[in-house]
Structure formats: structure tokens, C-alpha cells
Amino acid sequence: MSPALMRVLRVVVLLSAVRGAPLATVTLPPVILEPVPLEPVPVPSEPVRVDSGADQNISIPINTEQQQQQQQVSLDVDVMLTGELNPNHYPARRAAQVVLHHLNTRYGSPYWWGALRQVHKATAEALGDSGRKYSLEVTLQDQISGTKETCTAEVVFPGGPAGGPPQVTTSYEGKSEINTQAQEEALYNQYNTSQNLLSGHNLPDSYGHVAPGMEPFWHLGGVASSFVMLKESSENTLYNMAQVVSVTQLATENNQLRFNYDVLLHEMVSQEIIHWKLLASWSPQEGVKASQMELLPKCHHCEPPQEH
Amino acid sequence: MKESEALQRSGSEYNFGSYQRLEAIYNWMDTLVAEHPKLVTKVLIGSSYENRPMYVLKFSTGGTNRPAIWIDTGIHAREWVSPATGIWTANKIAVDYGKDASLTSLLNTMDIYMLLLANPDGYSYTHDNDRMWRKTRSRSPGSNCRGADPNRNWDSGFGGPGTSRNPCSDLYHGPSANSEVEVSNVVNLIKAHGNFKSFISVHAYSQLLMYPHGYSCKDIPDMAELDTVGQAAVKKLASLYGTRYEVGSICKIIYPASGGSIDWAYDTGIKYSFAFELRDTGLSGFLLPANQIIPTASETWLALKHIMEYVRDNPYYTQH
Numbered sequence: 001m002s003p004a005l006m007r008v009l010r011v012v013v014l015l016s017a018v019r020g021a022p023l024a025t026v027t028l029p030p031v032i033l034e035p036v037p038l039e040p041v042p043v044p045s046e047p048v049r050v051d052s053g054a055d056q057n058i059s060i061p062i063n064t065e066q067q068q069q070q071q072q073v074s075l076d077v078d079v080m081l082t083g084e085l086n087p088n089h090y091p092a093r094r095a096a097q098v099v100l101h102h103l104n105t106r107y108g109s110p111y112w113w114g115a116l117r118q119v120h121k122a123t124a125e126a127l128g129d130s131g132r133k134y135s136l137e138v139t140l141q142d143q144i145s146g147t148k149e150t151c152t153a154e155v156v157f158p159g160g161p162a163g164g165p166p167q168v169t170t171s172y173e174g175k176s177e178i179n180t181q182a183q184e185e186a187l188y189n190q191y192n193t194s195q196n197l198l199s200g201h202n203l204p205d206s207y208g209h210v211a212p213g214m215e216p217f218w219h220l221g222g223v224a225s226s227f228v229m230l231k232e233s234s235e236n237t238l239y240n241m242a243q244v245v246s247v248t249q250l251a252t253e254n255n256q257l258r259f260n261y262d263v264l265l266h267e268m269v270s271q272e273i274i275h276w277k278l279l280a281s282w283s284p285q286e287g288v289k290a291s292q293m294e295l296l297p298k299c300h301h302c303e304p305p306q307e308h
Numbered sequence: 309m310k311e312s313e314a315l316q317r318s319g320s321e322y323n324f325g326s327y328q329r330l331e332a333i334y335n336w337m338d339t340l341v342a343e344h345p346k347l348v349t350k351v352l353i354g355s356s357y358e359n360r361p362m363y364v365l366k367f368s369t370g371g372t373n374r375p376a377i378w379i380d381t382g383i384h385a386r387e388w389v390s391p392a393t394g395i396w397t398a399n400k401i402a403v404d405y406g407k408d409a410s411l412t413s414l415l416n417t418m419d420i421y422m423l424l425l426a427n428p429d430g431y432s433y434t435h436d437n438d439r440m441w442r443k444t445r446s447r448s449p450g451s452n453c454r455g456a457d458p459n460r461n462w463d464s465g466f467g468g469p470g471t472s473r474n475p476c477s478d479l480y481h482g483p484s485a486n487s488e489v490e491v492s493n494v495v496n497l498i499k500a501h502g503n504f505k506s507f508i509s510v511h512a513y514s515q516l517l518m519y520p521h522g523y524s525c526k527d528i529p530d531m532a533e534l535d536t537v538g539q540a541a542v543k544k545l546a547s548l549y550g551t552r553y554e555v556g557s558i559c560k561i562i563y564p565a566s567g568g569s570i571d572w573a574y575d576t577g578i579k580y581s582f583a584f585e586l587r588d589t590g591l592s593g594f595l596l597p598a599n600q601i602i603p604t605a606s607e608t609w610l611a612l613k614h615i616m617e618y619v620r621d622n623p624y625y626t627q628h
Contacts, residue, residue, distance in 0.1 A: 073412055089560045090560065115590060115591060116589075119550075143591045204595040204597065206435075207326075207327055207598050208595045208599075209597060241593075242440065243439075243595060262582050264440065266594070268514075268562070268563070270477070271457070272478050273440040
């Protein structure tokens, strides 16, 4: 008989509850989520310089309220499914999405942007205090060429209140069929300049349109966003990039093209649209790297709510 | 694709392959009624929070309070392909009646009600202010944040998992069930009518076809039947362009979500209750290119038709 599907309970738990605590039986009446005070998040000690040609130095505190909101909703923990998982249900799919974010950080480029196509198999196991591990078999697809590939992967979501980003290993060895090198080098050479630095916004726009010639920078924004989405992921999140709000090229440094990105991420479980800034650097040799990642407040024209 | 192009040009030059503003959609509804007066009527079911009229298109060939099918689109404002699909579908129903034998037989015994803009305030806000807005635009006492999630506001496990009591959250359930006038308008119509046999809510994105419940992951009594119907429906959907959909209960497939419309509908006895999440799976997400509207609507029509035919062929009675 297959490993027992230990479905303990569908409950809503408070943040302070011990993970993995044994829970009672069957169905509880719906429980309203309680707001839970978070530990204070450190504010950056000095303003982050954004050398984008924009005329401000921006110092942006991390938005604890936003994180608190996400926590309030996303803490409905489908407690402790272990063993063989239904690959079409959300626990497997969330873990699989993390795999794709990891692969994008490793292999993504303006011409390769991976997405999850299907989960074939998934199992989960508890690692005690060290968190939970998912073992997966997935098919991923490059959203640009449509090429598909199947691989296995392991995702460890760290345990404990500090959390931390998931750790991912995969059997994927790199893009096999599509050779994007020529396109990448052409793009690199075209934009490796100190004049006429690229800039753009709203990729895609409200109508789903990406301005001609801007697609590679939409793709690059998506890949760079995977660095953020990977580190922000947990078993209670599922991230996609919703839109590149703006992209502004900076002067090339160390042979890396560099771009300031302003992106909107869609987090499916909380349904929130989350605003991040980041600095993306890229070259065909080095691939994509993201740095100076910063969470921005929910909206600039809103006043903060009077509660909390 | 000639037929599809011909459909594009009907309806007095309304462009089905584009995203339109609210005013253009309302104008088009009047055109549809004018072009198909024996089949389609426009029913005012109430107003939104900001006093926009809420209209339902009723497709009926007569009778009195015939068993009916409900379809709503656009309840979440930023999910533009949902009302766009609804508009194309309404036109398709009107145009194909009398030509498609199956649809004709369905409409000869059942009515179809379509609420194309279930959240008109939100939809308008996405055009003029914030493309990513999801909720209604109601005011919350004591908060500067506006709106409740209209699909967490129904009286089905209200306030349970997958909702928030923070007015600033995109999953804010509202102060109480049916507090959102956009929701209560629908509830009142459905209750007063009393003879709906199917309730279908259309969202985007993720390519899913789901059945109740969202507020609980326990299987509903009709799970096997709804799953079978759903699997057959998505197979037909896939036959057009190969678009893959997953089928399952809301709670298991996507997330626990309480206070949702199809949970309420099912719990009031409307057995064939389904929710669609249309294209895509995250590449464009809410910003689905307009050139995918008609393909999305066309493939979804095959699934909708399957469900509606099944409802037609499987009458049932509910005790109230």
C-alpha cells in the first residue's frame, strides 16, 4: 500500500503555533484568522542609491504591514500532507513553481524563460526541525520557444520561525534543443553601449501588448524577478510576475549589461500584487543576476490603514 | 476561421477581439438585445456601490420561470479576459440559436442568464486608475482602504480559510456576508427565481475548471459526477487549440477560499456549480494579449456548452 497520506486536518493556525503540532480530527468550524504581530524587520541603515538617471535617492523601508497581510492570509496551513501527493493539487504545484524560479535564476536569459507545464509526480516528507522536502517530477516549458523538458527536483522549505528561502536541486542540465546563443550575443552587442540606454515601461501594457523590440527585456524582467520570487517562496505562496512597470538601462559594468527593474509580482495565495525593485545584470557568458532587491509599499497614493 | 471573423464583425461593429471600456460594453448589450429581441432581454438587477447599473442578459424563448443556467463574468476587476469571454459568448448564443441544434434544444426548455460585468465599479477602476485592482470599491469604516473581495463575500463559510479581515487585503471578505451590493443583487435574483440548475462563475488566470467547495477540502456528495462533467468539458476545450486545463475542487486545486459564489450556489441546491479560471498559466497572467480573447472564448465555449448540455439532459429537483 502506498505511503499513508497523512491528512491530519484542514485548519487555520496562528503564526505562533508550533509547526507540525498534531491536530485534532475532521472538520472544525471556520476560524477567523487573527492578526499576529511580526518580529520587527530591520530597516536599511542608509539610503539605497539607485543610479538610474532618475533624480532621487530612494530610501525604502521594508513594508512590514504588507508582509503582515500576506501572513494573515497565507497562514491557512493545509497541515502536513506527506507521502505521495496528488500532482495536480496545489501543494505539489507550489513546490514545482519554486523549481521553475530556481531554474530561471540558473538558466534564464532574454531568450529563455521557463514555466511549469505539468507536475507528474510529487512526494513530501517532514524533516523535523529542518523543514519539509518535496521530491518532484515536472515538465517545464520555455515560454519563448515552447520547448519542453522533463526533470526531477527536490525542494526543501526550511523549518523554524526564521524560515529562509527554499533550497532546490534538480536533474536539469541546461537548455538542450534550442540554441539561443546567437540571439543573446546579438542582443548583448546591440545594447553594450554607453549611449542611448534602453528604457521602457508597462511590459506588457494593460491590453497585453509588449512594444516591438521590448520582448527580450520583458523576458529578462521575468527571469530576474525569479530571484525575488524564489527567495520569497514558501509552501503558502505561488508567484508569477504580473508586469514590468519600468526598465531602465544603466551603463555596462564588468561586461554585464545592467538594468533597473520595477516589477509587479502576483502572489496567488494572498492575491496580492507586490511591487519590487531590483538591479538585473546580464551577459551571455554570466547569465542573469539580480541584486539590490527591494520591496516597495503597496501603493504610493494610499494612506496607510488606521488599524495596526 | 471565417465564421469567427464574421462573428467579430456582427453586433454593430463591436470588436470582440479587444478589451473595451464599460460604456462600450453597456452600449453593445443594447445592440444585442435590439438585434435579437425575441431571444434576449436586459434585466436590471440593481446597482453597484458607486451606482452603476448591473444588467443581466436573459436568453429565453418563453415559458414561465423555466429551469435556468447562470453565468457570471468579471467579478474580479483585473481579470479582463473573463468579461471579454462573456461578451463573445453572449453573442455566440444569440447568433447560434436556431442554427445549432443542441443549443436550440437547450434554449427551448431552459433559460440562460448572463451577468457580464459582475463588478462594474472595479472594472471601471482598472481602466482609469489601477489595472491590477481586484475588489469592489466599497468604503470600509475606519480604513482608507477600499473594496472587499466579492468572491469571499458570499454566505458560504464566510470568514473562513483563505480570507482576510483586513480591509487593505485583496482577500478582505467584507464586514459581513452579502455586505457587497454587487453580491446581494445576485443573491436576491437567484433566490427569488428559485429555479436555477447550474451556476457558473468565470475568472482568470490559471486554466482550471473547478467545483465546490473552497471553504472545505472535504469532498462534496456530488464530487464524482461534477468531476466527470468537468473532465469531459476540458477535453472538449482542449480539442480546439490543445489548451490544457486541470479539474478539481477549489480547495484542493488552487487554495482554500471561503465565502465564494459557487460554494454558496451549491449549498443552496444548485448542483451543477463550476468556476473557470481562463488563460493563461502565468506568462501574461491578468494582462492576456487581446489577440487571445477570441481563441480563449472559442475554446471555453466548447466546455460551457458541454456543461449546459449535461444540465439540460440531467434534470433534478431540489427540496427547499
